Amino acid sequence: MSTPKFGFIGLGTMGEPMARRLVQAGYALTVFDLNEAAVDRLQALGATHAADPKTVADNAEIVFASLPTPDIVQKVALGDAGVIHGDKVRVFVDLSTTGPRTAKAVATGLQSKNVVAVDCPVSGGAAGAEKGTLALMVACPNATYEELLPILKCIGKPLFCGEAPGLGQTMKLVNNLVSVTALAVSCEALVMGVKAGLDPQVMLDVFNAGSARNSATADKLPRAVLPRTFDFGFTTALSLKDTRLCLDEAEAMGVPMPVGSSVRQVLNMTRAAFGDNADFTRITCLIEQWAGVEVPTRPHNPN
CATH class of the missing domain: 1.10.1040.10 (N-(1-d-carboxylethyl)-l-norvaline Dehydrogenase; domain 2)
Known part of the structure; x- marks a missing residue:
């Protein structure tokens, strides 16, 4: 079975080092961020740049996001140029801190397109993101968790919180x-x-x-x-x-x-x-x- 391609949206203080660890682990990564300098740094390591979240999801089966606010997460996931409209995506892993209500809304929206939402906020700060020692609080179907486990271990320690959307948040x-x-x-x-x-x-x-x-x-x-x-x-x-x-x-x-x-x-x-x-x-x-x-x-x- 071939290794799936990955996407990463949000290359801020936490997102950039997490994305970098995935690239350095050998995963094919398509990235999007409004910060061109952060995108350039990931491209220099071998990542591919996409024009918007939808394009990321056109090229990646599993899309990660690390974003600052609940509103931005919902726009990226469900908006007009959002992940929900991607042709290839089947799993959306939200590493942001949004609260359980946003996690449930995103999961419900993505379910209409048969995309599994993974509620996966992180703890450990910028230093933990750099070192790959973050605590990852994961909520999703158990089968999806087992599939993601080796990838999540590249960025920290996964801790399974349950299958219901919002438990990780x-x-x-x-x-x-x-x-x-x-x-x-x-x-x-x-x-x-x-x-x-x-x-x-x-x-x-x-x-x-x-x-x-x-x-x-x-x-x-x-x-x-x-x-x-x-x-x-x-x-x-x-x-x-x-x-x-x-x-x-x-x-x-x-x-x-x-x-x-x-x-x-x-x-x-x-x-x-x-x-x-x-x-x-x-x-x-x-x-x-x-x-x-x-x-x-x-x-x-x-x-």
């Missing part, structure tokens, strides 16, 4: 809420400790040796806050979008989330202070402004 939303909540409270604690006279590196050493260890204390703060680069690789606007999606779903289900609502407020204030494109580790700067103290610079220590 729900998993991603609650994962991201936990992650950004850990970041927000860790930033507050770090600033408080510095104002009291504690060394921030000592604080992180204690956190990570004990019960306060989390993804922020182990990675985000030492990598982007202590060096004061604030460049972890995830914007405040995107984090706010994910948090809103999670809280909207929780409200629709009747699940109260008072802590998550507070984190949404902090993200809103961070965006207002520093802009949409500010890294979400800038939460620290917001707390610093309120506290009247600044976490002193420390050289980045990857260990």
Whole structure:
């Protein structure tokens, strides 16, 4: 049986390194993005450029997408020049974070053309996309999951969440809420400790040796806050979008989330202070402004 051809739509911070890993693994890849420089870099590695999502789906049986918002995902999948109109596509793998309602709408739309929708949001940031260590939260028919497994392993660790559309998205939303909540409270604690006279590196050493260890204390703060680069690789606007999606779903289900609502407020204030494109580790700067103290610079220590 011949190896299927693949497509990739969306070559942004996450999409480009994932697409690159597929090309480097030897898969034939047709790509589309509005960023010509990103397309050129993939073409230099052997990928083929398509003019629009439909053309990608005319040339590829399995099409991946990594896109910033639910509206864009729906347009790419179901719009006038969307994947749904492709002649060859039979599987659409959405790596974006859209929420379960968008995942269900896309799955329903594509089903009318016998295209299987795979709900597959990812977690692990730009560094995980580069290294191929992303967590992939997959929801789709079991047979499709088994077919995709070797390909998905090129970009990370696949974790099967179930067959119903939207289960992967729900998993991603609650994962991201936990992650950004850990970041927000860790930033507050770090600033408080510095104002009291504690060394921030000592604080992180204690956190990570004990019960306060989390993804922020182990990675985000030492990598982007202590060096004061604030460049972890995830914007405040995107984090706010994910948090809103999670809280909207929780409200629709009747699940109260008072802590998550507070984190949404902090993200809103961070965006207002520093802009949409500010890294979400800038939460620290917001707390610093309120506290009247600044976490002193420390050289980045990857260990």
